[in-house]
Amino acid sequence: MMPKSRIKRFGITDRLFHLFLMLTFIIQAATGFSRLFITTGWGKKLSYVFGGYETALIIHKWAGALMIVGFLVHTIYLLTRIKWGNFIKSIFGPDSLVPNLYDVKHLWQRTLWIFGLGAPPRLNRWTYWEKFDYWAVYWGLPLLAITGLMLMYPLIICRMLPGWSLNIAMLLHKAEALLAISYIFIVHFFIGHLRPSSFPMNEGMFSGSVPLEEAMEEKPAWIERLKKEGKLEALETTPPATWYRVIYYVFGYAVLIFGIYLIINGIIYSRHITLH
Amino acid sequence: MTQQKRKSWAPILMGVLLLGGILFYDVPATAQEEVTSAIRRYKEYEVSTGYYEEYEARPRRQRPLVGVPGVSSGLFPYSPTAASVRSRTRLADSHRAIKFYWGRRCEDCHVAETRDIHTVRANLTCRQCHGGEPIASINHYFSPLNPIRRHAYVCAKCHEGASASYASYVIHEPSAGSASAKTGFPLLYYTYWFMLVLLVGTLAFFIPHSFLVGLRELFRKKRKAEK
Numbered sequence: 001m002m003p004k005s006r007i008k009r010f011g012i013t014d015r016l017f018h019l020f021l022m023l024t025f026i027i028q029a030a031t032g033f034s035r036l037f038i039t040t041g042w043g044k045k046l047s048y049v050f051g052g053y054e055t056a057l058i059i060h061k062w063a064g065a066l067m068i069v070g071f072l073v074h075t076i077y078l079l080t081r082i083k084w085g086n087f088i089k090s091i092f093g094p095d096s097l098v099p100n101l102y103d104v105k106h107l108w109q110r111t112l113w114i115f116g117l118g119a120p121p122r123l124n125r126w127t128y129w130e131k132f133d134y135w136a137v138y139w140g141l142p143l144l145a146i147t148g149l150m151l152m153y154p155l156i157i158c159r160m161l162p163g164w165s166l167n168i169a170m171l172l173h174k175a176e177a178l179l180a181i182s183y184i185f186i187v188h189f190f191i192g193h194l195r196p197s198s199f200p201m202n203e204g205m206f207s208g209s210v211p212l213e214e215a216m217e218e219k220p221a222w223i224e225r226l227k228k229e230g231k232l233e234a235l236e237t238t239p240p241a242t243w244y245r246v247i248y249y250v251f252g253y254a255v256l257i258f259g260i261y262l263i264i265n266g267i268i269y270s271r272h273i274t275l276h
Numbered sequence: 277m278t279q280q281k282r283k284s285w286a287p288i289l290m291g292v293l294l295l296g297g298i299l300f301y302d303v304p305a306t307a308q309e310e311v312t313s314a315i316r317r318y319k320e321y322e323v324s325t326g327y328y329e330e331y332e333a334r335p336r337r338q339r340p341l342v343g344v345p346g347v348s349s350g351l352f353p354y355s356p357t358a359a360s361v362r363s364r365t366r367l368a369d370s371h372r373a374i375k376f377y378w379g380r381r382c383e384d385c386h387v388a389e390t391r392d393i394h395t396v397r398a399n400l401t402c403r404q405c406h407g408g409e410p411i412a413s414i415n416h417y418f419s420p421l422n423p424i425r426r427h428a429y430v431c432a433k434c435h436e437g438a439s440a441s442y443a444s445y446v447i448h449e450p451s452a453g454s455a456s457a458k459t460g461f462p463l464l465y466y467t468y469w470f471m472l473v474l475l476v477g478t479l480a481f482f483i484p485h486s487f488l489v490g491l492r493e494l495f496r497k498k499r500k501a502e503k
């Protein structure tokens with residue numbers, strides 16, 4: 001029997017949602033970039049992977065439709081997570097992802113800590129940067145979905161809106177996608193992989209658990225609360241199997257490398273594109 | 277047990293149906309369809325052709341241009357004579373009296389217009405939409421590019437079912453962040469600057485923040501190792 005040195009952080013549903021988002025996002029980024037950069041040699045090569053300019057769009061539409069469905073299913077799932085009997089605590093409590101004043105305080109404390117001017121913040125279950133990651137998807141995805149559907153069905157949309165709204169939709173779709181791609185492939189990847197406390201990979205989202213020692217160091221308020229409520233032991237778990245770790249390391253790094261490949265080439269060829 | 281099973285299948289089924297709906301929802305191309313409904317009759321016919329019975333009608337959602345932008349404004353903005361003098365947007369030959377016109381290429385003067393999606397991506401040439409010589413101004417009464425018939429005469433050549441509203445898509449967009457966009461297409465201008473500030477602001481905050489946290493953690497790790 002292996003010692004229970006880890007603490008459960010993500011359930012199977014959360015991890016499946018993340019995996020789904022990873023796969024659809026990387027497909028959207030690659031097919032989108034292949035079309036955005038089609039006037040460059042690199043963009044043309046990238047589009048060949050997906051069968052060319054036209055086929056890349058078909059894949060982009062399919063993956064986008066899947067994303068919309070995933071988003072709606074996730075929203076329904078989210079509604080089932082709210083404890084309606086204890087609504088206020090469920091929304092603003094420490095187990096909720098809704099931002100609150102503590103996040104502002106933690107951000108300030110952490111900034112001071114960076115420069116050696118104070119102690120690190122006593123973070124709870126969800127930190128402010130994790131909340132930002134979560135909500136960034138939550139408003140970015142509907143924006144991309146609505147503008148994407150507008151561009152997918154322009155004739156129908158033009159029965160309700162003037163045609164020039166498609167100019168705006170195109171601009172919003174492109175700018176939001178560039179924002180999402182650069183945020184995920186630079187900031188999110190750095191936090192999840194390159195940050196010394198995560199290096200070489202923060203496994204929480206794949207194994208579902210994190211080392212208890214690490215959690216105590218980074219999120220002391222969470223562990224303390226669990227101890228006080230007597231819930232810690234129930235959440236303690238064993239490390240993941242080696243074969244499973246190998247799988248998610250290979251998969252995670254494949255996506256990571258591909259993402260970095262896209263962002264580096266995107267930066268190199270950025271002079272060939274405009275935001276609108 | 278069976279009921280529970282059924283319940284757990286319900287969201288998946290809903291998801292599949294929704295996916296099918298998004299991907300395969302399509303309606304017949306309305307602009308070219310035959311008139312089938314008494315309620316929609318007037319609207320569809322008017323929108324698709326710009327004509328209702330023998331009268332030329334205004335498209336419902338997009339009024340034809342009645343002002344000459346940047347030239348005249350006020351209560352009675354348009355006078356055909358004044359427009360033909362001051363502006364080239366209403367001439368039968370829009371390049372009238374341009375010196376050495378015969379020796380020039382479109383892109384010699386219209387540089388930006390040759391660099392938008394229709395020309396760069398779809399490889400359209402100018403004449404495929406603007407027609408042969410003499411090229412009428414887009415707002416000339418008989419021009420195929422006049423907003424009252426542009427959708428049917430030009431757009432619908434490729435975009436089957438294009439309506440007058442659809443044809444108000446701005447093909448030759450002004451550069452979104454420019455002063456000309458601010459006056460000509462303000463919504464595009466403000467959307468552009470909003471998104472640019474959002475993009476640059478988010479990255480300008482989170483990249484240094486995450487990097488500095490990483491640096492700090494590195495020092496902490498080193499100190500721990502030394503201890």
